[in-house]
Amino acid sequence: MHTFLTPALITLSASSMLALPCSAISEEDYLQQRAALIEKHSKDDAALPALHKLMEAEDTFTKEQWLFKIDQYLYGNYKEFQPIYDSYREDRDFNEIYDLDLETAIAAKPAPPQKYPEIPQGYFSENLNGNTNTGSALFVDGKVYIAYQGHLTDPYIASYDTQNGTWDGPYKAGHSTLSKNGRQVDSHGRPSLEINGDGHFHIIFGGHGGEWVDGLNPISFDTPHAGGRMLHVASTKPYDITGWEQKDDISPYASYTATCKMGNGDIYFFTRAGTHKSPWVYYRMKSGSQSFEAPVKITWPTVSEGDPIDVDTFYIKPAKISDTEILVTFLWHVCNFREYHNKEHYSRTNTYYMRLDTTDGSFYNVEGRKLELPITKKKADKYTLAYNSEATGETCFGTRPLSNQNGRPAAAYEAKGPGYREWRMVTYEDGKWTHGLPMPGTEEHTVVDTKGKRIKSIREIFPMKKDGRTDKAAVVYRGSKGETVIAAAKRINKKDSEGQHWKLKKQQTTVSGARIQTQPVRDESGDAVALVVNIRKAGSQRLYLWHDGQFRANPTQK
Structure with a gap:
């Protein structure tokens, strides 16, 4: 010393x-x-x-x-x-x-519950720990592939053949350092799954700031969290999930995983380059390659002009919106060197909007202005601000890219205030942004029960395509007693090509006091063919696959 x-x-x-x-x-x-x-x-x-x-x-x-x-x-x-x-x-x-002895700060692992609450049968995963998450899923040649954070946060992958109804796996794809040695379970490094042009699967997983032995982070000024290394593994054989090899091409300090595969086969990996006070970056893996190129800094955190102990940084969310474009929405997060975090609103504010044109590697704002990287708070406010929630006193707890709505650029944000927390939309038209709009689809769909009575508390509807038709859907709604119901529905009118009006066919499951998260699995055309569901109730948490009107259980999971 x-x-x-x-x-x-x-x-x-x-x-x-x-x-x-x-x-x-x-x-x-x-x-x-x-x-x-x-x-x-x-x-x-x-x-x-x-x-x-x-x-x-x-x-x-x-x-x-x-x-x-x-x-x-x-x-x-x-x-x-x-x-x-x-x-x-x-x-x-x-x-x-x-x-x-910094390890003691993250080693306080809570004792497991003595008894696990009952949740529905029909799952395909083991009991999971950590935050609710549906993993990362792909639909390739008639099979659904799902990578998820399993036992001790290690990445696992399984596949379901939609033609013959059989499961393969789950297989362990790598070793995470995230929650080992008695540490708390951490979900920051949950897996992201992609497949490149030659059929090799790629999984990125396990990061929340790196390990102490990795030393200082060269592309961040925030101390390593020692929550675990971000790692990248690739399948050793094309279209085979049984064998994996590690690639040493990404920063071990990174946190969060998000990937987009473009029309030319290039894969973009977006991540935060460390813990809270770190820049966001992206890596590109060219089509035909098995490794990522050097990272590109998208944002850079800056010390606040008001108080040098505070740091202005961001949380970003990318989504592919065309074969050549990635839309990026993000919010402003105020962190600080004392590591004080407000548990009420987490200092998350505003909604920002920009897009990456992968043909020239440039970012543009909604007006088509080319942006100079990295984006700082000052640049973000000047060129990319879509909703100033700081001015309205509202928290933007999260953001989400949306495709154009009737030709208008759009983004979603999770508004939080006294007594409410809900997703809303902001759109751009005639040179200005309008916020506080309802999410697309929430006003257009109707669902009635088996007796023809309309269901008012619809949470989500997922029309499912089979044999070129969209006659069925999975519906998630809230029942009269506050319970969450997942049900199969059929289209009422065959002439309803947009799939707006539905009638319940049967209830799959009813759950009270549980947290439910859903993720559609889409084919190359963007049509939903299946649904991954996470049901979590206290210490019980499993993953389910909805296909052709019901959950498809994996008999290997007890």
Whole structure:
């Protein structure tokens, strides 16, 4: 462990210290060069003196923890610090540099429940831990492939043949470091599944900031969370999910997984390059390749002009909207170096809109203006703001890209305020954005029960295509006693080509006091052919596959 050396203790000038060679650096030389660098940049960077003030006061964290946080801030912000630190770190373990036992902060694993509540039969997965999630699904040559976060957050994959009704798997596709060694279960690195042009499957999984032994993050100024490494595995054989190999081509520090496969076969992987105070990036895997190229920074977090302890950053959500375009919506998130997080609204505000044209690799706003990367809070407000929820006092808890609505660019946002939390839409027309609109489809569909009585509390309708026709649907609605019902429905009028009016055929399941999440599985034309459902009730959580009007159980799962 080294002692603390602040800029005030330096006897040589900043310029002379920074000129020292960095090979085989001693601790004394390292500390002097580090302090000189801090002195040099503190004139224009208000965060550096503010962080040192917090360190001296041991505000929230110990001095060693603040030292670690300041080093990461320097390492991610100032490239000139990286060779200095790397030279010093050579042949030194993490705990030789910092006197910290940071593992204890994420090792408080809650005791498992003594009894698991009953949930419906018909599932295909083992009992899952962590946040509710439906995994990632593809429909390829008549089979539904589903990758999900299974036992101890390891990635698993199974397939269901829609022609003969048989399951293959699940198979373990890789080893996650996310929730091992008694750590809490963490869902930030849930798998994302894609298939490239030659039939090899690719799964990205397991990341929430990397491991301490990985060192400092070179493309973020936020400290590693040590929640687990982001990893990329590929199937060893085309169209085969039984064997996998790891590819070392993405940052281990990344958090969140989202992928888009374009018309030319290129795969884009979007992720946050670390924990909260980190940029968002994308990786591209060219068609025919098995590895990702170097990351492209989409956003960059900035220290708040009002308080240098606060950091303006984002949460983004991408979606493919054409063979060549990816729509990206995002919200503003205020984080801070003290790591205070408001559990009421999580400091999530506003809705932003832009699109990536993959033919030229450029981002454009709704007016067609080419945007300069990376996007900062100032640029986002000026060029991409679709809904200013800060002005209305409303929380935007999440955003979601939407395809054009009657020719109008659109985005969805999850509005949260006193006594309500619901999804709404914002659209662009005649040079301005209009927010607070109902989500598309919510006003157009009608569903009646078997006696012809209209069901009012419809949550979701998923028309299903079979043999070129869309005569059936899965309907999720709320019953008269507050229970959630999943049911099969049939189209009332065969001339109703849009599939707007439905009649219940039978109830699949009724669940009370449970959280239900759904994800349609779509073919290449965008038509839904199946539905993945997650039903979670306290410690019970399973995945279900809805196909042709009912759940399709995997007999290997008990």
